[in-house]
Every structure is written in structure tokens, then in C-alpha cells.
Amino acid sequence: MTHHHTLQRMLRPQSIALVGATERSVWSNSAFENLQRFKYPGALHLVNRSGGTIYGRQALTSLLELRAPIDVALLMVPEAAINGTLRDLQAVGAAGAVILSSGFAEAGSVGRTRQRELLDIAQTTGIRLLGPNCLGFVNFVDSIPLWTIAARRQPDGAAIAIVSQSGATAGQISTFAGQQRIGLTYMVSTGNEADTEIAEVIDYLVDESRTRVIALFVESIRDPNRFAAVARRVQDAGKAIVALKIGASPVTAVAAQAHTGALVGDDRVFSAVCRQLGIVRVDSVEDLVTTADMIAKLGPLSRDGIGLVAMSGGMCEIAADQAASCDAVLPGLSSATETALREVIPAFATPSNPLDITGGAMLEPELLGRALRAMRRDEALGIVACLFDAPLGAEAVTWAEKVIAQIASGFAGTGARGILLSHTVAGVSKEGAAVMTEYGVPYSGSGLHHGLKAVGKLVEWSRMCRTKRVPDAASIDVATPPPQLAGEREALDFLARHGVPAIPAVLAHSEQEAVAAARGFGGPAVLKISSAQIPHKSDVAGVALDLVGDEAVCNAYHHMLGQVATLRPGAVIDGVIVSPMRHGRVELFVGTMRDPQWGPVIAIGLGGVWVEALRDTSLRVLPVVADDVFEMLAELRGSKLLDGFRGSAPVDRTVLAAVVVRIGNCALTLGPELQSLEINPLSVSGTTVEALDALVTWNQSDLKAWR
């Protein structure tokens, strides 16, 4: 690494002090034992107020006794001694402090105050902090463990860095990776993140040449802009982030607050952010490790299709079912592939995907090699997974080698990539890993269930790499001053001026004007009360739909004014809006809102009960481009309604997407005081897209809301 990163001295220290070292603490013991076991090459100092001999070494009673500067200190002292220690560190020219101690932001308001003081001192002294309430870090690349529970050395070829807001969880992630013989480059626990956040650690790792994938455990993204910027840098570098982020349940939000003082934010917005930043999201430790490993081993695929080959029909069927229930697509084979397969598989086997090569391949492993070669040439496939268990011990290697040699031959040459998966999740033995390395076969011991999920995620990540979109928020100017939209009609007119077609409307002040307007539109009409004091018109009988004929319009006009006068006697009535009634269209909800973390967000849903009862919406952070909108529409459970339902014309998604993009841009144009801009419904049929109603709310919406 030529570039000198802000975290370099902390994460690649040439000298370390353990402050609060004592043989009576398991944390201290683990930290010291780790450094010994890793043969840490730099200088190591032990500091304990009482001095004496610790681990057979003379301990200093204070950092101030150091004769040479140190890079980083691991602080295992009580919370009350932290601030003084930071000042000592400044005095001896240290760069960073890793703080194990708890009792800060995770511990209520007193703790939050303490943490603010801590940060103040850090900023004053120029000492960078990791933690507090963290377990430290391990730089496996340079054999530097500053880690307070047991750390293991890593196998060769490590390519995955763990970055975790929970130290114990980082430990569990590394344990599972170790059992799978998956190598780590770094493991960093950021704890309460008083100073160093995951975004900065990721920023450091982007330029760490051995790290290809960053496996995150996240409770909260503290600085979304910084995180987004570094995630884009990861993507540009051809590296990947796989994230296990908690926060799907309300219980979790409370738990995270207690655990590291984190606010978890809106989980669905984070999922949208992942889609937009090329981050793969998973929901278990096993999937985090398996997916990171799959990406690290295989890199981006050029096609989406997944092929699968097994010696067991049952496992093929389980795979097909699982693929149908997650995002893994196992396409049918081309007829060319089927023909090629028919020539190489047993007569009683069927050329298909998944391919059951049958138990015959146990007797004649060449079948497997030939079938894999034929399958990998299929033009729809980006990867072919094969099920076979690596040998668990030396005694099984000889037999397995024959099969593995055939698999290696089946994976060689041009075509889809190949990956070997165990049948069920199992630790990978030293012998198993060695034989796979020898034959150059990428292997995952994650089993069909986790392995196929991970292959599906690899496909998703590869697609995000190919379709990387960087919308340019800066290109959208906030209008100065933002237009003072007053009421539904002004909102619709504003949208119309920005390319969002709105329903025609006339503001009538008498029944004659209403009738004339309805006649002018032709066909059935709609009346709506217009009053700044009545944002929710249907609550006061302020909407009348599908009025046919002059008499119906007249009656509705009188009835509406009567009801409104009774129910909202004080409201100032501007008049009655007359519009044509639209039938036989799909109605969408398109709304923007302001996420406290991520800023302006857009939601699309199918109208009515779909949004209100099912919450079937898709979200993205603004601005969006048309491709984002296509994805959003595809994510809706009721998506197929857009393709024509009960005789309605299929929606032109290109036209619709262009309008949605403009709605999003309108919201940005309206500036930071905009709380929400809702088009409900946006009426769509074929190439016709028309906003029927709009509602704008501003911050302090009590004062400024209207409909």
C-alpha cells in the first residue's frame, strides 16, 4: 500500500502498548496470547498502574515511561481512566487507541455524555479511536492481532475482511469462516464508533490489495453520505460488500440501542440503498460468510443463469424448489446443450437443469467431467454448480481424487464458471481444502442450501456490477425560492410543467360552471371540493365520482357543498374542481418522503388497498433513473397487474418510468423543506400516464399541509 491512509498507523502499527495488561483479565490474556501466537513483528509494551512482571515481562506503570513513540494502544482500563490515558498517548506521539471499555453510548444518557467527552479529547489530542465497547481488530495480512478474544491464523489466499459493529459477532463470523477454511485479511470491530466508523474502515480496505470482499455486520449506518461514497468506491474497484444488517424487527431497534447505542433506521430503505450501491444483503452469519467467499472465489459472472449438476435426483429436486423460492434462476437448457448432454450422459438420465447425472457417475466419474463441459457451454449459463463432498480426512482423499480430477476437467476451458458445493453444510478439512487447491477446483462447504443462495447472490452482485448506475443528485437544482405550491391544483400544475401529465380540471364556482365543464370533457365526471382547510376531501363527502349527465353533476354539486358546509363550517371554499372520470386503468401510488438517515426517498405501489393494507411498495433513495424504476416495478407483488389485467391495456413501462423519474426530480427541486410529495393515484393505461391527485406536505406540516 503506497497510499498513506488515515487509519494506517492504527491498523498496521509497528509498535503496540497493552494498557491495563494483567494476568487476571481474560481480555488481556487473550490479547497477549494472540500477539505471541501471531509472532507480532513489532514492539510490544505492557502497561499497568502497578507495574511488576506480567506474562514474564516487566510492565511499565505509565505510558509516559515509553522511550519511543508507539503507534497504537489497546485500552483495557476502567472507563474513568480513559481520558487521562488518551492525554498520555498524545504525549508519547501515539496515533490511535483501541478501546475495549464499555459504559459509553450503549449505557444511556450518562454514557452518551461520556462518549461525547471522549471524542472531544480524541479530537483535541489527535488520537484516532477504535471503539469504545469493541473487541479490537486483527490485521491478518501483517500478523497483527489487537484482539481481546482468541484469534486464529488464517489459511493462504485470504481475500475477505470482516468489519463489524459487534465484536462478539465478528468472532462468530470468523469462527464459521475458519471451519469452512475461508481466509480473512482483516477483522475489525468498531463498537460504538465514537470516532472510526465502518465507512472509514471500508475506505481503508478498498486499497488493501488482498481484500476482495468486505463482509459487514451492521446495526446502524451513522454517516449515510460517507457510507454511500465508500460503497461506490468499493464498486469502482471491482470489490464487493456483503452486508448482514439487522433492523427488520422493532425488537432489534431496541436491542441495538442497548448494544452499541445505534439507531437502526428504516430497514426497507437500507435494502433499497443496497440495490443502489451494489451491496449484497444477507440475513444469517452462514450466508454472510458463504456469499462473501463465493464472490471472492469467482468474481463477477457475465451471465445470470445458474446450472446445477448432482449425482442425486433428490438433491436436484431440492435445488429446483429452492431456486423457485429465492432469486436463483436455473434456466432450461438450449437444445444444443441438451443434444450435447444426451451424447455424454447415461441413457436413463434426462438432459435438464438441474442435471441428475445419477449414481452412475460414482462408477464412472468421466460422466461428470463430460456433462460439466457440455453444460458450461450453454449460452444462458453464467455458472454451473456441482454437488460433491470434499473428503473429510486423509483416508478418503484417494477415492475422491478421481472424481475431483474429473470435476476439474469439467470446469476447465471456456464457458460458464464452475463451483463445487458440498451436499450439506460441513466444515472443510485440511485434506479437503488441499485436494481442491491441488486440482484448482473452487469449493464451498456451505451445502446446497446456503451455497445455492450464495450463488444467487453472486449472480445478483454480478448484475449490479454490470448495470452500475450513479445518478447525479448534483445535477438537479433546488428551485430558489422553492415554488409556494398552494393546493392540489397548483401541485398538479407544477408537476405538469415538469413533464408529469396531470388530469384536466376546471374550478367551478356554480352548478352551471360545473355542468359546462363536465360537458366540455365529455363522458362521466368527477367533482372534488377545493379548500386549503380540507386536505382529506373524502372525509367530508368532498369527492363525487363517475357522474353521468347534467342532473347527476348538479345534484352532486349541491350535495357536496351542503355536506361540506355542515361538516366544516369554517372552511374557506375556493370552488369545486371538475375533472373527467378515468375508467379501466391501473392506479399507482407514487410518493416521496424524507428518510431521517438517507434523505429523500421515493416509493411506488399499486393504489388503494395494495399500499394501505399490504404495504406493497418498492423504495429507492432519490434521485432515480429509469432502470431503477423498472426494478421497482418488478419488485411489486402486484407487478403483473401492469401487464394487462381483466382486459386493461398493458402499461408502457418506459413511459411510466420516465414520469416517475420526473416526479422524483420534482421532489428534489422542491428543496429540503419538502416533507412529502404524493401522487395518489397516478393513473396508467398503455402509454397514458396521468396524475389524478397530488398532496404536498412540508416540514412543520401542521401549518403547511393541504390537499
Added chain:
Amino acid sequence: MTHHHTLQRMLRPQSIALVGATERSVWSNSAFENLQRFKYPGALHLVNRSGGTIYGRQALTSLLELRAPIDVALLMVPEAAINGTLRDLQAVGAAGAVILSSGFAEAGSVGRTRQRELLDIAQTTGIRLLGPNCLGFVNFVDSIPLWTIAARRQPDGAAIAIVSQSGATAGQISTFAGQQRIGLTYMVSTGNEADTEIAEVIDYLVDESRTRVIALFVESIRDPNRFAAVARRVQDAGKAIVALKIGASPVTAVAAQAHTGALVGDDRVFSAVCRQLGIVRVDSVEDLVTTADMIAKLGPLSRDGIGLVAMSGGMCEIAADQAASCDAVLPGLSSATETALREVIPAFATPSNPLDITGGAMLEPELLGRALRAMRRDEALGIVACLFDAPLGAEAVTWAEKVIAQIASGFAGTGARGILLSHTVAGVSKEGAAVMTEYGVPYSGSGLHHGLKAVGKLVEWSRMCRTKRVPDAASIDVATPPPQLAGEREALDFLARHGVPAIPAVLAHSEQEAVAAARGFGGPAVLKISSAQIPHKSDVAGVALDLVGDEAVCNAYHHMLGQVATLRPGAVIDGVIVSPMRHGRVELFVGTMRDPQWGPVIAIGLGGVWVEALRDTSLRVLPVVADDVFEMLAELRGSKLLDGFRGSAPVDRTVLAAVVVRIGNCALTLGPELQSLEINPLSVSGTTVEALDALVTWNQSDLKAWR
């Protein structure tokens, strides 16, 4: 086992012949080695047409050389030699044949014919068959492996039997169980099931005293009635079935046909069957084994709530998120439990569920014991899971023992059951299993992800045990002759006579009659064309809704007759049905249909797009009782619409369920020629339930369909 089961001589043979034994076959070698390794206590004969010495023993050239009867033969001979061998077996008084050979129903129409011949010979000779196209079975209880790939001996305390239509998959299941040190009592692969089906094997296992859980891998249930009967017997015996059944994807259906010649049936109906028969359904090998193990270890729970305790806040959060996304419910703690916890956990920990006991428990394991005891007394909890990894080798036992002793103490005494889970899925070492046995701690190495899923399934199974319902189909008589329902109105009248309220209606033959009828009902009216030739009325403008006033009714009457005359000039028109229009109600779809496997099935869905575009329906096999209907309603994604939406009255689910039960009983009353009975919509509001339309179709529906 005192009872002499039909499969007893086959599955507990006192003498065995390996027919087609040869050192050149891996299958033969495996079978012989297994018998040696298990020290099979009975008589073993080798048969090979060429005779000679095999495995150091003199082989017979024919079964007819046997001097004593044998119980079972394992046939590893070519398909063409099978029939003759069965006749030989009859001659020597054998009870059964286990047929490894393939080339039967899985191999197209020729194979299906062969399989029929095979069954004929079996029935003629009285020889029971397992297979063909199977891998055999292992009776671990009596050390009898008749299994053609490697089989392992089982640990003590085995309680799970594997029954699988795929032999290789049974092997994978047993491999994973072995790595988890979970013991098996039996493993039976049924292959093509020419004779012995899984139902009969399960029937045998119900009375096998050590077997507490049956883990199934199923492609197809060949005899649903027999399966249902044995599943009820399993439930009555307090045992459990956990099923991994494939068939969710269309690809799987094709694959299963190729694999063992099975037709997979409607996957959603099978899920309904599981709910009705108390069967737990899972979707991966890992979940199959983990869930079976959890049930075998813990038996039924008396309460639904799950508690969770971990030394890592991150794992607690992952658990809470996972619980929210599956059926595992982690309820909040009672204030009594919170108070009790506050006294025993560190000041900086928060009493909640999941409970983060913090890393402090590493230093002071007593914290864990006290917290578990306090949590297990919470009245909402049926089980408390604790996360801690069993030691992987002897060197780690001493340290872990201190913690495990505390966990054992925390799990002792009255209160919710306790289960210890590893953090991530990992094989269980001999030392790990031994220390858990020593302290009496139930342990699963399945990890949080699979373990919590399995705990959720254990809760589901326990609830099914507590709420066992056995609807009595025999109590519903088929009407003789079944009523000849002619048209919508007769169908509605039939339903009304059976307690299903139907909308009032008048058949009008003139506009005067129509107007009079509409006036008679008061409020807006609906007109519908009545003609046996027009089952789908809306296709020909044969429905007019929401008609207000005489003029509207008149106009609609004329317009409808005009359209129908134009579009269906040949149709015989009975008249026009006049009914009142219903507003502000929830519309349900309730329909019965005939599943080719399971017979009459009832579906409930929300009307309109819900059923048509979302396929949001819940299914059960008929007859159903009210509790089934409550579950069905709760399963609907749009379920909350029933609780009042946009001001509509909440639906009285008791009244609704009673009506749905009657609709199902009506369908049964209409006898086996009924294809479907659809009420669409069933209009519901508060305690009002009313069928607005009904459609009956019969077998050969082209001739008998009407609306």
C-alpha cells in the same frame, strides 16, 4: 415389538441373501462391508450365477441352493433377471426382496410396464418388495444394514428414522445427521415404491419403540388416504413426522418423474395436508435433520413463546430479525420476569427477549445460570434457547465445562424447556456430545439460523398436537341422487337451504318486472342475464351494477338484452336476475375443487385481483371445521382487510367460519361428480355473510357447466 407387522420380516430379517454379489460392484462391496462392520447377527448368503469365492466366502450359484428359508434378499442383478429371482425367492420361502436395479417406472413407458409386471409377480409370489430403484434400508436398532452405499453406526439414544423416496438423498440426510451426532433408528429408501410405500414404512415405525420422529424425503404421496391414516396414527402415538417434500417448482415435477417416476401433485395442497395432519414441513436437508432432532430431544411444548439468551448483542439482534421473518415468536417478557432478571444480570445489560447477557458471562458463568432460571419462569415462554458452542475437541472441554454446568443449572427445575444452540452450524465433536450428555443439556449444533427455525417448527408441531382436529368426513352424506342444480339461482337456493345465506333475487321477464323488483329491494340494484348458455356473464355485458332509479334499471335492461342478442344470438334467455347492490363490504372468494390426489379441497381468498392476480388463497382438504377456517383466514396476506378497512365493519370471523364450513359440506353433499363449487363473491360485513353469485361445475364440465 410384540405386534407382527407386514414389513417385519423384511426390515428385521434373521437371514439375508445378497443376490448378484460380486467384488466388481461398488454396490455389492458396500452392502457386504456394511453387514461386516455392523456385525450383522443373522445368516448371510452370497449368490452369484458364476458361484466361486466372493469376499472370501463360497457363493451359491442360485437361491435354490439355500438349505434354509431366508427372510430377505438384496437384488443387485440386471433388470431382466429380477422376475426369475422373485420366483426363486418364493421357492425358498423368502418374505421380501430389496431391489436396487433401475429401469422401471422412472424410465418411461417401457419401464412402467416392467414395473407393473414386477408387482404382478410380487403379488402372485407373496414376496414383498422394497424398490426398485432404491438403495435398500438400514435397521440401526438391530444392526441390520441392507444398504448399498457406506453406512455408519449410530450414537446412543437414537430416535429418528429416515424414510426417503430417494436413496442418495437419504444418504445425504444421514451424513448431515452423523456430523451433528444425531442418531438414527432406521433409514429406509423406498425408490419407485412398486409395492412398499412410505405410508407402510411409517406404519411400521409408529410401533417401533425407539423411533420418536420420522424424517421424510418425499417426491410423491402415492396413496393419500393411506398416508393420511398413518399420519393420524403417528400423531395419536405422540410421535412426529417432519417432511421435506419437493414439488414447489414446475421443474421439480418434471425431475421427479424422471427420478422415481413420481407425480408430485399440487404443492399447496400438500402444505394444507400437513397442517391438517400435524406434519411439520421443511425445505432443506439441514432443516429436516435439525427439526427432527429438536422434536425428538424436547417433545411437545406447552406454550408458544420462545426465549433466547446469548452472550452477544449482535447474535440477539440477528435472532430477533430472523424471528420476525419466520414463524418463531419471541414475546416480550412479563414485568415479573424483567424484575427477576434485573436482579441477576449486570447493570449495563437490559432485561429483554432476546436477552444479551453480555460478554460478562464469560468471566462469570453464574450470570448465565441465573438469567436462564429467571427467564424460564416467564409464563409466556414454552422454551428458552441459549447460544453457546460445544467444545470441538478435548482441550477445550475444561473451560467450556464451567459454562455448560451453569447452563445445566439454568435449565433445571420447572419452567420453560431449555435448548442449547451453537452460534453457527458446525459438526458436533465426540467430546462436545459427551459433555452435553454428562450435564444433561440438550444441544444442537445447527446454529442460530437453522436452530431457531427448528425451534419455531417445534412450537408449530406442539400447537398442532394440542389442537388436533379430526374432521369426520363420514358424517356428511352424499345426497342421493345429488340435486340437479340448474343455474346460479338454483345453486344459491341450494346453498341457502344448507345455511349459506344468499342474496335475494327476482327473475324478471320484462322491464316492468325488473323495475318493480328493484323498487321492492330499495336502494341501488344489480341486473344479471340468466342463461344456461352464458356461464361468464360479464363477457357479454350480462352484468349491470349499482343502478339507481327506474330509468337506470330500464336502460340497463334493454342495453343488456340488446348486447346479449348481438353477442350470443343462439342463447336461450331465461330472463334477467334483479338483486340489491351491496356496498362497503369485503368480498371473498370461497371455492371448492377436486384435487386429483387428495379429493375435495376448499380455497378461501379475498375477491377480485387478490385471487386472480396474487393467488392469495388458503387451502384445506375437506371437510373442514371452524378452527381450520380461522387458520385459513389468518394465512391470507390481505387478512387485515377482514378487521375493518376504510371504515367497513370488522368481519365476525365466527359467523364467517360457520358459513364456510357449510359451503364445504355442501360440496361434499353434492357427491363425487362435482368438479367445483365457487361462491364469488361471498360478501361479508360484520355478522352479515351473503353469497352474491355461485357457479357449479361437474366432471365433463363442457356438458354441464353453467353460471
